[in-house]
Amino acid sequence: MCGIVGYIGDKQAQDVLINGLKKLEYRGYDSAGLAVYNGSVKVNKAKGRIDQLETLLSESPLEGTMGIGHTRWATHGQPSDENSHPHLDQSGKFAVVHNGIIENYLEIKEELMAKGYQFSSETDSEVISHLLADLYNGNLVATVQEAVKKIKGAYALAIISEYDPGKIVTVRFDSPLVIGVGEGENFVGSDIPAILEHTRNVYILENNEMAVLTRDSVEIMTVDGSIVAKDVFRVEWDMVQAEKGGYEHFLIKEIHEQPRAFRDTLASRISEDGRRVVLKELEQGRDLLKEADKIFIVACGTSYHAGIVAKYAMEQLARVPVEVDVASEFRYRNPIITDRTLVIVISQSGETADTLAALRESKKQGARVLAITNVVGSSVAREADDVIYTWAGPEVSVASTKAYTSQLVALYLTALYTAQVRETHSEDEIADLISGLQQLPEQAEAILEQKGQIKAYAEKISSHPSLFFIGRGIDYAVCMEGSLKLKEISYIHSEAYPAGELKHGTLALIEEGVPVVAIATQPEIYEKTISNIVEVKTRGAHVLGVGTEGDRELEKSVDETVFVPKTHPLLAPALSVIPLQLLAYYASVARGNDVDKPRNLAKSVTVE
């Protein structure tokens, strides 16, 4: 996601902040900016790389020994100079940098606009600076405490104000923030690399905690004002480890970021009462969603696998036929597109050449195109008619994990919204699925706790030449993703098979000791899946069953089990894929592979 740096001391803040932001470049960003106090708060910010900001600063330097800096990864509003942080209030007295998403920003913005506040960006973050100005009561810390009572969502904030120079006020809720302790100087960062050059002594803020930094002190308290006595954490990692948040690889870090990515992708897309999906992004295309007689979902690789899950959700919930196509095939097969066809393209990067070509072909033939992408302002986002962003944050590892599960969430929301528009399901049924979506973050956390067991299994199979993933219905869609992940990073050959299809040929490959991963989360076809598991087991396969918590029958039918928490069957893929991601990761590590940069592959495939 975005990056935050703050400095207060006796050095020129501009230099410290720019260096700190450079240490966060690996996370990806589209714009950068600084605010420095020197009698008044001055801001310099620009779309583009940090180099561009440096050019601006060489022309008009920001002098002063206290300031905040930010690299932005766009969520609300395109990458642009105006949308870059820091954001000032109208009077220029408060400067704010923000990571995360303010879910109720539209509501707050409307209230503030009614009071005469003028906004200069399309961001959710700008509401904070105006809100501070509106609530200012002569005490900066108390004002920040009042402001955070009004905002909902995820935030890491660093704030400076002309009203109380000599202080940086920071707050954290669901978005990381660390405070670096120096001598005669203190630091704030959204990640340790931003400050590691200066200090190894840090405080790690927890949710609802805030820190007030002066040159010589750091005071930590809750947002209610109770002082928190916190131990200093001594960072022993080197810079490379710090970039990965202490994890060994970006991939495992990103797998662990999935609960947060679920929360962000759901944020502000569900009504207050939890009974309806609110997708403002689809309002313009609403008529077609109601009238469509066919939906094509077009994508590549992992995004294609998300599309297959979406076919089940869309057809079941919205009762509209869906065809899923690999993008590199779609445009060459002369698909039948009419004015009642909706094309959904899915692309994490938004730059995949095959997907872009399919999008262009669909538009040429007159289709309305909805894009699901993770990158604001990407080619796919710019060229589609409608866009739903997955707020997974930048994905560094070539193998896609958090982007995939965020795509699933965005697609479930789309299917539910379409069901609302087409009135195919009752409000209670929709509310039930929404409640399931809201439980995903915690459920994903519970699965991540089982990683030790999955690691042990991965080490066992890592020397095998080949492995099978079997499942039925939507479980088979997850098998395809699990198999791709394993091939991509562990280089172990694997095949995903619809469990009922094995007996038509592939069963010949099952012999003593062949590892089979069997997913069985779908109640409607559960007994049939168990029969297929027994088929491979009797032929000597060693089976790992992935099932729903409490499933004793599965436990009896397989050699080992991994359980995922109970959810609505349609939502199960968002959970059952996590053990498969972990399996691929640990198998890759066991084989000594370059996990984050697998051979022959690129993160963004911009050639056809």
Ligand code: M6R
């Ligand atoms: O950026 P995209 O989602 O369009 O990328 C599509 C595929 O290239 C991508 O999902 C690829 O399959 C991943 N490396 C899989 O982990």
